[in-house]
Amino acid sequence: MAFATTNTASASAALAWIFFDRMRGEKPSALGACVGAVVGLVAITPAAGYVSIGESIFIGTCASVVSNLMVHWKNASTLDDTLDVFPCHGVGGMVGMLMTGLFAKDVGLTSGHATTFLVHCGALVFVAAFSFGGS
Numbered sequence: 001m002a003f004a005t006t007n008t009a010s011a012s013a014a015l016a017w018i019f020f021d022r023m024r025g026e027k028p029s030a031l032g033a034c035v036g037a038v039v040g041l042v043a044i045t046p047a048a049g050y051v052s053i054g055e056s057i058f059i060g061t062c063a064s065v066v067s068n069l070m071v072h073w074k075n076a077s078t079l080d081d082t083l084d085v086f087p088c089h090g091v092g093g094m095v096g097m098l099m100t101g102l103f104a105k106d107v108g109l110t111s112g113h114a115t116t117f118l119v120h121c122g123a124l125v126f127v128a129a130f131s132f133g134g135s
Helices: 002-023 030-044 053-076 085-103 115-134
Strands: none
Touching: 002 030, 002 053, 030 053, 030 085, 053 085, 085 115
């Protein structure tokens, strides 16, 4: 199951990236598809063994669209992140972490258990504060 969800999240993220670029009026590219695939892999990593294939498609698509928006926002700013590491790996990981708490089998928010989701939200805040302070 982890193999199937990983593969489909990556594929859906690659497709979502190029379709979202096209919707924004930009030319779709192979580089965009590759970046989208990486974002999908980053996002599905925490959830790979705990979600269904349909949920993995949703996770990959959401992470790709959010990361795509963050890349465009970063490019419009004066921030220096030449390789788009934070918008792709950082934001993609955050989306995947929150989606794991949302969709995880038997313990996720969609299963009626808020504990896992709240723990993931708390961990996200803690790690973001720690990383900001450390850097």
